[in-house]
Amino acid sequence: MTDLAKKVILVVDDEPTVCKSIREALLREDYEVDTALGGEEALRLSANKKYDVFIVDLMMPGISGLDLLKMLKSECPSSRIIMITGYPTMKNTLRAMQTGAYDFLPKPFLPSTLRNLVAKALGGGDTGSTPAG
Template identity: 40%
Template sequence: MAYKILVVDDDRELRETMSEILVDAGFVIATASSGEEALTVLKGQNFDVVLLDMIMPGLGGQEILPLLKRQAPRARVIMITAFATVENAVAAMRRGADDYLTKPFKVDELLTAVRRSLEEARLLDCGFQIEMDSTFSCLSNTIRRDILKLIDREQRLRFMDIARHLGIEDHTKMNFHLKLLRNADLVGQDENKYYILTPQGERIMACLSKLTKDNPPQ
């Protein structure tokens, strides 16, 4: 399963050079000579990485970056420019680029950046093959979300601590919800039976904290 990379550059020669390097390295390549063409190509297929020139006639890299991210949110984007300033680089990253390469670059730099992006994508995705049904049905219950929030804040808690914190006097009820959380692999227990978040649980909470604001800045 070779990784697919889209090379977007108006300079035909550079496009072909990059393609050659990447093909030699075992990647599957498609090219586009403009931002508009890139968006069309992206409609048809999924890419793992997009190499995007900043400066192109018509829509430049800066302009299509947000469109591209919307079209293919899972693709990693590496911006390429000859015009490297700190401000430009920061601006590109702020807009959602994942990495930034300055022309001229060495073959190794290109390959390193691509491989690193792929590696990061793998880390992001992977281990994250969630059992959606159990995960979301866990999250659909207020008590369970409160338990998660509490453990997330306190790091490690034991059974009765959770019950008291949340004012749940019936411990069998707690147990019922804790069991569901354990089955969904969102919480686990350490060697001393303290309840803790699993890695999955932590990721979910990180994601959740972006969707809510229950501690608004006072």
């Protein structure tokens, strides 16, 4: 991983402020950050560009976070997908982890927490398929 190969992250959340805030937080770490306000847009973007990490909100109108997770998992199996949600339930968490999410982050979170998690996802190799338990 060199500077030339800037890591690319896509943030998917139906809330523009959330997308914008996350983007700001990650831009400090010299990542390339794109945002999408829904599942369709995210799929479109990911079709043209290879993203290293997806940060996906679990609850969105249209394609739900879980469905998107499944689709992204099948299209870009090497990408790490971090699920975020404002309504963290045991059921959702378990299901997300079982479906193949790298980790699960309940909203709200500190920028540092997110950065650490992303760094871990990027540096941690291909451990993403293992559920956190």
